[in-house]
Every structure is written in structure tokens, then in C-alpha cells.
Amino acid sequence: MTEKEYNDCVTNYADNVYRFILKNLRLEEDARDVVQSAFEKLWKNREEVEAAKSKSYLFTIAYHQMIDHLRKVKRVQLREEFREEARVSDKPVHNLKKVLEEALSRLNETQRSLVLLKDYEGYSYAEIGQITGLNESQVKVYLHRARIQLKSYLVRLENLI
Amino acid sequence: MITRDNYEEFFLLYVDNELSATDRQLVERFVAGNPDLEEEWEALLQCRVEPEQFIFPGKEELMMKEEEAWPERIFEPDLSIVFPDKESLYRHTKDRRIVFYPWWRIAAAAVLVLIAAGGYFFLSVKKDTSPVTPATAAALYPTENTVKKQQEAKPAPIIKTIKKKTEEIVARTAVKEKAPETRVVEPTTLPQQINRPEEEQAIAAADPQKINVGIARAEKTTEEATKPVTPPEEVISKENSSFASQALLNNSTAVNDEYGTETTPQKKNKLRGIFRRVSRAFEKTADRDDDNQRKVLIGSFQFALK
Numbered sequence: 358m359t360e361k362e363y364n365d366c367v368t369n370y371a372d373n374v375y376r377f378i379l380k381n382l383r384l385e386e387d388a389r390d391v392v393q394s395a396f397e398k399l400w401k402n403r404e405e406v407e408a409a410k411s412k413s414y415l416f417t418i419a420y421h422q423m424i425d426h427l428r429k430v431k432r433v434q435l436r437e438e439f440r441e442e443a444r445v446s447d448k449p450v451h452n453l454k455k456v457l458e459e460a461l462s463r464l465n466e467t468q469r470s471l472v473l474l475k476d477y478e479g480y481s482y483a484e485i486g487q488i489t490g491l492n493e494s495q496v497k498v499y500l501h502r503a504r505i506q507l508k509s510y511l512v513r514l515e516n517l518i
Numbered sequence: 519m520i521t522r523d524n525y526e527e528f529f530l531l532y533v534d535n536e537l538s539a540t541d542r543q544l545v546e547r548f549v550a551g552n553p554d555l556e557e558e559w560e561a562l563l564q565c566r567v568e569p570e571q572f573i574f575p576g577k578e579e580l581m582m583k584e585e586e587a588w589p590e591r592i593f594e595p596d597l598s599i600v601f602p603d604k605e606s607l608y609r610h611t612k613d614r615r616i617v618f619y620p621w622w623r624i625a626a627a628a629v630l631v632l633i634a635a636g637g638y639f640f641l642s643v644k645k646d647t648s649p650v651t652p653a654t655a656a657a658l659y660p661t662e663n664t665v666k667k668q669q670e671a672k673p674a675p676i677i678k679t680i681k682k683k684t685e686e687i688v689a690r691t692a693v694k695e696k697a698p699e700t701r702v703v704e705p706t707t708l709p710q711q712i713n714r715p716e717e718e719q720a721i722a723a724a725d726p727q728k729i730n731v732g733i734a735r736a737e738k739t740t741e742e743a744t745k746p747v748t749p750p751e752e753v754i755s756k757e758n759s760s761f762a763s764q765a766l767l768n769n770s771t772a773v774n775d776e777y778g779t780e781t782t783p784q785k786k787n788k789l790r791g792i793f794r795r796v797s798r799a800f801e802k803t804a805d806r807d808d809d810n811q812r813k814v815l816i817g818s819f820q821f822a823l824k
Contacts, residue, residue: 360582360583360584364582367577367580367581371574372572372573372574372577375572375574376569376570376572389574392576392580393579396580400588453564454568457564457565457567460565472567473567475534476566476567476568477567477569479535481536497536500530501527501530504530504565505530508558508561508564511561511564511565
């Protein structure tokens, strides 16, 4: 991977990695740190990384760093989720997009990552498996469970209204 | 084939965009044929998360040039933050620290020690060259011969001075002979003053008749002085010897002191002392530990045994 290929990577994928991480962490500063350290690692390992695989390499690094970060701040994260849950039950959200985001935030980080990698980046099961370290059938099963969970949240909310 | 039993998986695969174009058409046709499943179908389609447009704010910072090191901007250490109670964290074990020296360190230390020891010996040998000659048994323990020699060498001038003094006394008494007045001298004092030529003058001055006696005595003392002091007992008994002989004796012993005390044996003793001290230090401390720890203590160092 040359200097130019690396810089192209920044131009083309920095936003993608950033939104993927930001959707998971929901904190801009943390997401920014994770993206920066992912690109740092890509720059340091550019000799070993092929240009064609640079995007999935970048997502792989970023995903694992994000998981590490989430483990560190797990307690804080849980408390935030409780608060949001309370808020949702108090004031139902009618906007579909917002409801979906609420539903997404209720998934665990693996499921959420799978959905985001699928819908945002359009990765295949196999590619998602490479990034997350899961095998293809695991990705399929986890992703399907996540969809059903999202759907049931939406349906339940509609029934409530 | 898609049926009412397995449609859910087909729906999900459709949503995940994992179906071929023909399979997608099959699913769409199946939904059209089963309107009761349309609601579920629509709900699943809504579960796709539409990609939002996010702009990463620090893209310029990520752009790099070749041979450029990654800037330390992510984690900048705040050195002003210090742990306040470091004292409480310090720990000290009672055991002495075992230092594992690699072999070359020991070799270097050995070479240094050898050079230092060699240098010391070289310098000390050089210093010794000048006073080596008189360091003989004769000098240390003077025999009769040496004392005699030394005394024979010295008496000549002393005899001369004594003779001179007697001449003076003769001259003075000759002058005093003319003087009529006399002084009474206590006879009891005479025997005590015999050995002192200065007093002889007074005696001679007091009694002109004793001038000859005085001269005779003075000559006697010179004879005594010139007499070699052969027996050592005689040398030691200072009361019996004359003033001149005492002076001689003192002189000779002083000479002996000069040769006897400041010679090489002292140097030898110094070295021996150093060696003794070193070996004592080693004997005292060089000991294998009792508690089967495979290490040996030499001096203040501990060595591990293999």
C-alpha cells in the first residue's frame, strides 16, 4: 500500500468508518479517537496491507478497537440505556427513523455492528464474518435475530399507539 | 422453493440483499400471492437502516506523507499530574539484592583489579629503591664493632675541644694566680662537680693550688672520653660515664635510629596488613547461605550458583 493509496483510503473511507463507529458508540469524541487510532495502525502497517483490502482492514481494526472501548465503558453505557428506556416509555416517538434508531440502540453491540455493516456498507455475510471474526452462518443467524428484534420493536410500538 | 413455512428466512435474506435476482423476483411474487404476509414483509423492509451521511471532522489530520511519523496528537501526556503519595508505594525487602553479572562484566572487573594491583606494586617497588642499602641486620642491631667504628670516627674533634678547654683553663688560672683574693669553696661540692669541666674552672679559680689538680682531672676526663666504650653496660650507665662519652653515645644511638627505624620492613608490614585485612573481610563474609538458596556471599556481593 503506497502513500497515495493510504491517503485515498482516508478520503474514501474515513466517513464510513466514522459513522459506523459513531452509530455504535454514540459519542463523537470517542468515535473520533477510535477512527484516528485505526488509521494510525493502517499507516504503520501499510507495507503489509493490500490496497484492495484496505477498507475491510480498516473496518476490522476499528471494530475491534470499538469493542475494547465499549468493554472499558460498559457500566456507563448500561446506565445510559436505562435512562433512554425510561424516556421512550414516557414519550413515544412517532418518527420511524427515530424509532428505528431507538430499536438499534437496544441491540447488543455485535448485532448492531452486523446490521450497520450490512445496511451501511453493504458487506456480504462472508465479509462481515472477516471483519467481526465470526463465521458466515453465525453472521447470518445473528443478523436475522437482530432484524426480527427490530421488527418486533417497531410492531409493538405501533400497537401501543 | 419458498413456502409459508420458510418464507421468513427468504424475507430476511431479501432484506439483507443476499439473494440472486431470480430469487428476489420469487419472493416478490410470493408476497403478492399471500397478502396476509404483506404487513410482516413491510415491517421487515422498514428494519433496514438507511445510511446517513456523516462527515469525519478530522480528515486532514489523517492525511500522511511518506517518511512521516504518526503525530503524537491523540494521547498527549499531562506531566503536571503527579501521584501525590509516592512515599506510601515504596517497598524495601530485607534480602540483599542478587546481582546477576554477565561473565564479561566479571572479566572486566578482574582486569581492572589486576591493573590496579600491578600499578600499586610497580609504584611501591620504585619508591623502595633509595633506602634499600642500609637495611641490614648490622644497622638494626648494632654490634660492638659498629659502635666502636662509629665512636672511633667521632672522638677526634671532641678530644680537640676538650684539650682546647683545658688550655683555656690553664690560661685563666694563670691570670687568676695574680689575683690575691680567694674564695672558699665547700669541699663537699667537689666530688659532685668532678665530671663537669665547666665547674673545674670555678674550682681552679677558687684555689690556685688546685690548678694542677684541675688540669689533671680535665686531662683525666679527656682520657675517659677517648677510651672506647667496649662493654655495653658501661654505655648504658650514664652516671659513670663522662659528659663527652654520653654525647658520643647519644650520637651513636641517634645514628642507629636513623638507620633502624625508617627502612623497608615497614613497607612490607603495610602490604601484609592490607592483605590480612582483605582476607579477613573475605573470611568473615564469604559464606554459603544456609537456607539452600543457591547463592554465595563474597564481600558485599552475592553470587548465584548454577
